[in-house]
Amino acid sequence: MIRGLQRRTAASIEPGRSQPSPRPGPKTPKRADFEVTLPAVISERDGCQALARVFEQRGYALARNIPLELGEHRFTADGWDAAARVGFEYLTHEAGDHLDLPPAVLARLRELIAAGELYLLLIDQHEADTLDDLSWAAHRFLDEVERRKGARSEGR
Amino acid sequence: MTQLIGYQVAELASQAASAYQSEQQRLSEADRQLAAELEQLAARELQAWEQLTVTLIPGLVAEHLDWAANLLRLPAIASAQVQARIAAERRALEDELAAIEANPDYIDRELRINECAIHIAELDPVIEPLAASLGSLKAEPFFLSLVEIGYETPRYRHKWYELAFYRHWKYGDLVVERWGEPRGLTTFTAVRERWEQESKAFATLDGERRKWLTEKQRIEQLASRHTQLREWLTNIEERHWAQTRARVHDHLSELADRDLMQLFADYEPALYAAKRVAGIAAKRRYLEALRREWVAAPLAHVQTKLSKAMRSVDKYLRPKHRHSWFDGAEMQRKFRVSEDSWDKRWRNLDTARGRIVEFDRYDDFSLGRDVVWWHLMTEGEVKARFIPEVAHYYQHRSTRARGDDARDLAIAALAHEAGSASSESAFDDWS
Numbered sequence: 001m002i003r004g005l006q007r008r009t010a011a012s013i014e015p016g017r018s019q020p021s022p023r024p025g026p027k028t029p030k031r032a033d034f035e036v037t038l039p040a041v042i043s044e045r046d047g048c049q050a051l052a053r054v055f056e057q058r059g060y061a062l063a064r065n066i067p068l069e070l071g072e073h074r075f076t077a078d079g080w081d082a083a084a085r086v087g088f089e090y091l092t093h094e095a096g097d098h099l100d101l102p103p104a105v106l107a108r109l110r111e112l113i114a115a116g117e118l119y120l121l122l123i124d125q126h127e128a129d130t131l132d133d134l135s136w137a138a139h140r141f142l143d144e145v146e147r148r149k150g151a152r153s154e155g156r
Numbered sequence: 157m158t159q160l161i162g163y164q165v166a167e168l169a170s171q172a173a174s175a176y177q178s179e180q181q182r183l184s185e186a187d188r189q190l191a192a193e194l195e196q197l198a199a200r201e202l203q204a205w206e207q208l209t210v211t212l213i214p215g216l217v218a219e220h221l222d223w224a225a226n227l228l229r230l231p232a233i234a235s236a237q238v239q240a241r242i243a244a245e246r247r248a249l250e251d252e253l254a255a256i257e258a259n260p261d262y263i264d265r266e267l268r269i270n271e272c273a274i275h276i277a278e279l280d281p282v283i284e285p286l287a288a289s290l291g292s293l294k295a296e297p298f299f300l301s302l303v304e305i306g307y308e309t310p311r312y313r314h315k316w317y318e319l320a321f322y323r324h325w326k327y328g329d330l331v332v333e334r335w336g337e338p339r340g341l342t343t344f345t346a347v348r349e350r351w352e353q354e355s356k357a358f359a360t361l362d363g364e365r366r367k368w369l370t371e372k373q374r375i376e377q378l379a380s381r382h383t384q385l386r387e388w389l390t391n392i393e394e395r396h397w398a399q400t401r402a403r404v405h406d407h408l409s410e411l412a413d414r415d416l417m418q419l420f421a422d423y424e425p426a427l428y429a430a431k432r433v434a435g436i437a438a439k440r441r442y443l444e445a446l447r448r449e450w451v452a453a454p455l456a457h458v459q460t461k462l463s464k465a466m467r468s469v470d471k472y473l474r475p476k477h478r479h480s481w482f483d484g485a486e487m488q489r490k491f492r493v494s495e496d497s498w499d500k501r502w503r504n505l506d507t508a509r510g511r512i513v514e515f516d517r518y519d520d521f522s523l524g525r526d527v528v529w530w531h532l533m534t535e536g537e538v539k540a541r542f543i544p545e546v547a548h549y550y551q552h553r554s555t556r557a558r559g560d561d562a563r564d565l566a567i568a569a570l571a572h573e574a575g576s577a578s579s580e581s582a583f584d585d586w587s
Contacts, residue, residue: 113317123319137322144316 042128044092048078050131051088051123054138060084070112073105077120086145088121088138116152119145158484165487166472172491173465176458179498183455186505190447193513194440201436208408208429209401216242216397227419230407233400242396246389253385262378272372279365286358293335293351298327303351308344413437417523428519435518438529442512445543450505454498465491508538526552 048064055062066080066087080087091101101109112118121141128134160168212224218235225234256262293299306312307324314321328344336347388395408416413434420426468491471477515533528549530540541547 110315113315119317121317121319127319127323129323133323133326134319136326137319140322140325141317 041125042131042134044078044090044125046131047090047092047123047125047128047134048088050134051090051121051138052079054135055079055081055086055088055142058139058142060086060142062087070105070108073108075101075105085118086142087119088123090123090125092125116148119148159481160484160487162472162477162480162482165477165482165491166469168487168491169465169468169472172493173462173469175493175495176462176465180455180458180462182502183451183458187447187451187455190443190451190509193509194443194447197436197440197443201433201440204429204433204436205405205409206401208426208433209404211426211429212404213397213401216393216400221400224404227423228404228407230404233403238396238400242392245396246392249385249389249392253382253389256378256382256385259378261375262382265375265379268375269372272368272375275368276365276372279361279368283358283361283365286354286361290351290354290358293331293347296331296335298324299331299335299351302328302331302344303348308348414523417521421523431518431521435515435521435529439512439515439533442530442533442540442543443509445540446505446508446512449540449542450501454501504538504540508534508540511535511537 052062060081062079062081064079065076067076077087078090109120214220221233221235221238225231261268302324307328331347332344341347341350417430417434420430511534520532528545530546539550
């Protein structure tokens with residue numbers, strides 16, 4: 001096991017964040033799962049399936065390809081739980097997502113995420129090495145979402 | 157009229173192909189041999205030039221040099237000029253030697269080289285582990301990229317909701333696990349700080365090592381230059397003798413063969429050496445011409461004929477032609493191989509080439525007589541008229557012989573003498 005996977009947290013990398021919960025999920029990643037390789041780019045279909053599996057394991061009711069209104073901007077999220085306001089967007093060149101999420105839309109999304117209005121994991125196809133890496137990252141993302149949601153409700 | 161069936165024609169074509177193939181192999185072998193002989197002749201021509209220049213300039217003796225300068229109309233090899241060049245070079249060499257010998261680096265060279273070697277030897281064991289450590293860290297995938305993007309620093313720009321953030325996390329952990337933990341470093345920040353410290357230390361130490369290495373090389377080059385200058389001073393006369401001979405060679409090689417020999421008409425040793433130079437040059441010219449006309453050209457022709465014959469075999473064996481009838485005489489003519497003309501060419505080539513290669517009576521070349529090296533070498537047995545000088549010689553000789561013959565006949569008619577011997581046989585194949 002990579003010790004850092006449990007030891008390190010998003011908060012420890014972003015200065016000023018508190019420690020999240022230990023890594024959840026059904027599978028404890030092994031060292032071999034994270035071999036550094038340069039595989040072929042993961043397709044949107046495979047990537048979205050792997051992400052959806054993790055979100056559902058973590059209790060999210062995920063709908064696929066949901067149009068979202070962001071004020072004056074619109075875009076289609078690849079996975080979206082409208083009640084929890086949590087989802088993911090897999091940016092691929094094949095689906096034209098890079099065109100779908102122009103800088104203005106991305107900037108708006110960032111604002112909303114920073115304000116805790118919604119939580120969207122943004123995956124650039126070229127950053128995904130393996131499906132296991134993708135699943136692991138999704139778990140870490142959801143850990144952080146839960147931590148932030150908890151912090152928000154405590155703050156109220 | 158004889159008729160041949162298709163497969164009989166194919167048989168004729170096959171026999172022709174077989175003959176062309178044998179001829180092709182024979183010509184290829186002859187070509188290789190001629191190439192080797194030409195290479196040997198080129199070396200022998202250079203030796204002949206060496207012999208001629210040594211004959212003219214047996215050493216840097218003033219009277220020899222002046223005599224040769226006068227004979228060759230080449231003032232640059234006159235004794236005064238040669239000695240002036242030697243003196244100038246000697247002065248330059250001695251001045252440079254004196255400067256080196258006065259240089260404290262040269263005087264204490266052993267001490268200084270030793271000092272450099274000690275410093276290098278002290279630095280090497282410190283630098284090597286550092287280089288190995290930095291090398292292994294550089295080899296870690298993404299390490300340098302992570303440093304560049306400021307991973308685990310306030311400069312880091314990726315957000316927790318981007319996959320890149322988790323990817324960097326993963327690679328950062330891998331670096332810590334593989335490189336940091338064996339060294340007791342548990343965070344990427346600690347690894348990066350160690351990397352920065354080691355890189356800085358390496359740059360300092362390596363810079364110092366390079367300084368000592370450069371210094372050592374500089375002093376060694378000084379010592380090596382000193383040795384070379386001494387050697388040049390020692391053999392200065394020998395080198396200038398060789399340079400003078402080279403000047404003579406350059407000067408004389410501009411002359412035509414006959415002019416070269418004419419120049420030494422009154423000096424027998426040089427005349428003999430010049431005849432050898434001219435004779436070997438003629439051998440090269442002739443063998444090159446023979447190779448071109450009697451080997452390379454027929455080889456190209458035979459290769460074409462061989463391809464055609466092989467295509468014909470295929471053609472006449474095809475179902476369309478195999479059982480068709482063809483004009484026998486026409487087919488015989490089509491696939492006739494002119495082996496008689498090949499034999500004649502081979503006889504001529506073998507005779508001429510043998511005579512040329514074996515010829516060594518260079519002194520037989522007489523300046524006063526109208527003769528060419530070809531005739532001297534082959535004794536007129538073969539006349540390769542495709543070589544212009546050979547064609548011209550035999551044409552001229554034939555005309556003259558016919559003129560003599562007509563005059564003889566006139567004299568005979570006047571004298572009412574009959575039965576004078578025909579000179580036709582002497583013409584052989586001149587016409």
